[in-house]
Amino acid sequence: xxxxxxxxxxxxxxxDFVKRNKPKKVVDLGCSECSLLKKLKFHREVELxxxxxxxxxxxxxxxxGLAPISTxxxxxxxxxxxxxxxQGSVTQRDARLRGFDLVTSIELIEHLTLADVESFSExxxxxxxxVAAIVSTPNSDFNPLLPGLAGFRxxxxxxxxxxxxxxxxxxxxxxxxxxxVEFTGVGQAPSGQQERVGxxxxxxVFRQLGGRDGCNMLxxxxxxDVFTYTLLYSINYPSLRDNNTLRRVLVCExxxxxxxxxxxxxxxxxxxxxxxxxxxxxxxxxxxxxxERCMEMEENQTACGAEMRSLxxxxxxxxxxxxxxxxxxxxxxxxxxxxxxxxLRRCVSVPLDVLWSCCPKVSALSGSxxxxxxxxxxxxxxxxxxxxxxxxxxxxxxxxxxxxxxxxEDSGFAEAIQHSFTAEQExxxxxxx
Ligand code: SAM
Numbered sequence: 001x002x003x004x005x006x007x008x009x010x011x012x013x014x015x016d017f018v019k020r021n022k023p024k025k026v027v028d029l030g031c032s033e034c035s036l037l038k039k040l041k042f043h044r045e046v047e048l049x050x051x052x053x054x055x056x057x058x059x060x061x062x063x064x065g066l067a068p069i070s071t072x073x074x075x076x077x078x079x080x081x082x083x084x085x086x087q088g089s090v091t092q093r094d095a096r097l098r099g100f101d102l103v104t105s106i107e108l109i110e111h112l113t114l115a116d117v118e119s120f121s122e123x124x125x126x127x128x129x130x131v132a133a134i135v136s137t138p139n140s141d142f143n144p145l146l147p148g149l150a151g152f153r154x155x156x157x158x159x160x161x162x163x164x165x166x167x168x169x170x171x172x173x174x175x176x177x178x179x180x181v182e183f184t185g186v187g188q189a190p191s192g193q194q195e196r197v198g199x200x201x202x203x204x205v206f207r208q209l210g211g212r213d214g215c216n217m218l219x220x221x222x223x224x225d226v227f228t229y230t231l232l233y234s235i236n237y238p239s240l241r242d243n244n245t246l247r248r249v250l251v252c253e254x255x256x257x258x259x260x261x262x263x264x265x266x267x268x269x270x271x272x273x274x275x276x277x278x279x280x281x282x283x284x285x286x287x288x289x290x291x292e293r294c295m296e297m298e299e300n301q302t303a304c305g306a307e308m309r310s311l312x313x314x315x316x317x318x319x320x321x322x323x324x325x326x327x328x329x330x331x332x333x334x335x336x337x338x339x340x341x342x343x344l345r346r347c348v349s350v351p352l353d354v355l356w357s358c359c360p361k362v363s364a365l366s367g368s369x370x371x372x373x374x375x376x377x378x379x380x381x382x383x384x385x386x387x388x389x390x391x392x393x394x395x396x397x398x399x400x401x402x403x404x405x406x407x408x409e410d411s412g413f414a415e416a417i418q419h420s421f422t423a424e425q426e427x428x429x430x431x432x433x
Contacts, residue, residue, distance in 0.1 A: 001147075002187050002200070009186035010106050010136055010201055011036050017134060017205070018043050023101030027052065029090045029124070030108030033062040037083070041066060044079045050097060056087035056232060063233045073238050076245050081237040088229030091119035093127045095225040103130040107201070110137050110157045117169070125177035125206070132207050133179075135170070136186075139163055139202040145189060146200075163198050170204045179206045240365070250365045250372075251379050257359040258350040258391045265348070347392035349385055352376075 002009065014036060018026065022045040028036050031051030040049055053059050066083050088094055090108065097103075103124055109117055124133060138153050140160040146153070152160050161169070163183070170181045185199025238245045355362050356369045366372035376382045376391070383392040 006187045006200060010203075011039055013136075013186050013203060014104050014106065014134055015039055015043070017132075018046065018102070021102070021132065023132070024048065025100040026050070026102045026104070027097055027100050027128075027130075029103060029105045030054075030111070031085070032058050034059065034066055034085070035062075036104065036106060037085075038062075038065055041081060041083065044077075047080050048082050048084070048100075050084045050086065050100075052086045052088050052090065052094075052097065052229060054087065054089045056230070059085050059087060059232055066233070067235055068237050076238040076240050076249060078240045079237075080239045080241055083233070083235050083237075084231065085233040086229035087232055090123060091116045092228045093123055093226045094229040095227060096229070097128050100128065100130045101132065103128060103133040105133065105135045107136055107138070109135065110152075110154075110160055113158050121169075121173050121176070125173050125179060129177070129208065131212055132205065134203060134205055136201050136203045137161060137166060139166070139185065139198050139200060142187070142189065142197045142200045145193070145197060161202075163202060166202050166204065170206070174206070178209045180209060181206045246365060247375050247379060250362065250375055251381050253359065253361050253365065254355060254372075254376060254382065254391060255393075257355055257362060258393045261350050261354070261358075262348045262393050346395040347383070348395055349390040349392055351390045353389070355391065 004012070018040060024045060025048040026040060026046050027050040028040070029052050031037055031053050032055070034051055037049055037051050040046055051059065063085050066085075084096070086094070086096075090105070091112070105120075105124070109120060112120055124130070138157070138160045139162070141162050143149055143153070143160065167183065170183070173179060174181050182205045183202065184205065185202045187200025188194060189197045189199070236242075240246045240249065352372055353369055356366065356372055357363070362372065366375060373384075373388050376384060377388065384390065385392055
């Protein structure tokens with residue numbers, strides 16, 4: 001009957017609201033199998049996403065679909081997201097759900113007794129006191145248009161309100177707790193009947209009078225802290241605002257680029273050239289020279305050769321092929337020896353300022369050269385030169401085995417994809433139709 005299906009239209013209504021209003025803290029009451037939460041987690045503005053349902057089994061069934069996937073770890077953004085799922089009843093208070101920007105209650109209240117709706121109103125609007133709330137419920141004025149429907153739309157519904165009944169409840173809530181409400185809905189009636197029957201799902205959009213500073217926000221200090229809900233699941237998404245995540249991503253980037261620079265240089269070193277193999281064409285190689293080289297690299301997109309010439313120019317020396325043959329260790333002035341237990345290891349030294357200037361992601365992540373040095377200094381995966389001005393990369397070429405790539409494959413990814421495609425639940429009559 002409805003295209004897109006009604007449950008999707010309800011969720012889309014919430015998503016559109018989130019896009020327009022950009023709430024940071026959102027809680028979905030009666031979240032069931034978390035299908036709305038899964039859609040909301042992609043909205044960058046949301047920093048805390050919570051879900052509550054009285055039925056813990058339903059929540060547990062799909063909650064792992066909310067976990068970060070491989071790319072969230074491999075390419076974290078600066079956005080922050082924490083997800084918390086609780087088992088608990090909306091008729092009871094829990095201090096962890098106070099002060100949210102948005103509370104959603106989609107097709108929940110009709111599953112409560114009328115006495116529990118009273119408690120719900122007090123808990124949600126009086127205690128949790130969100131800046132905004134979206135409450136949806138079936139509109140019984142529409143029911144005569146639903147084919148094959150006798151009685152309520154779902155066997156667990158305790159009531160189904162007409163538009164007038166919904167309006168009466170909503171206006172009472174507004175008066176009591178300091179909100180204003182706008183009535184709307186999803187699921188259009190056939191043409192000519194909209195006025196008479198309204199939307200299939202009726203929706204009230206509540207906004208706190210005075211916003212965050214409204215009269216209900218006497219929250220916090222003198223309110224007792226009650227914790228009646230059971231935390232079922234919580235996860236922090238990796239974010240570059242977290243120093244450990246930032247360092248991990250930066251180190252990967254630095255090691256990748258340092259290896260790439262080294263490979264480029266080795267290719268040049270082993271390449272056949274006529275006459276003297278000149279590592280440095282330009283004497284000096286100050287900052288100007290370096291940035292010129294970086295520009296060259298950007299234009300040509302031939303990273304290795306240009307990058308290594310940059311490196312070598314920095315050294316300000318030139319060496320001939322003959323010299324290389326006699327003593328491999330002098331072929332590059334920055335070439336260093338490093339004692340490692342009883343073995344003598346040879347390393348290629350890649351200056352940090354070259355990495356910083358030539359690798360856009362390294363500079364974006366670190367912000368400044370001194371930050372870069374600071375972030376790499378204590379990392380066990382990175383070997384810095386004694387003066388801390390260069391990264392030391394083992395001279396031996398290491399092939400990245402296929403298994404290494406395979407290790408990156410994460411079964412969680414496949415699982416998450418699978419989760420995102422599972423059918424969303426519908427009300428009885430919707431499924432039957
Ligand atoms: N909101 C979901 C959505 O949009 O997909 C569907 C909601 S489902 C029709 C109603 C949910 O409310 C069920 O998962 C049920 O367990 C939950 N529920 C019923 N009574 C509740 C209560 N007192 N507190 C919290 N959740 C409750």
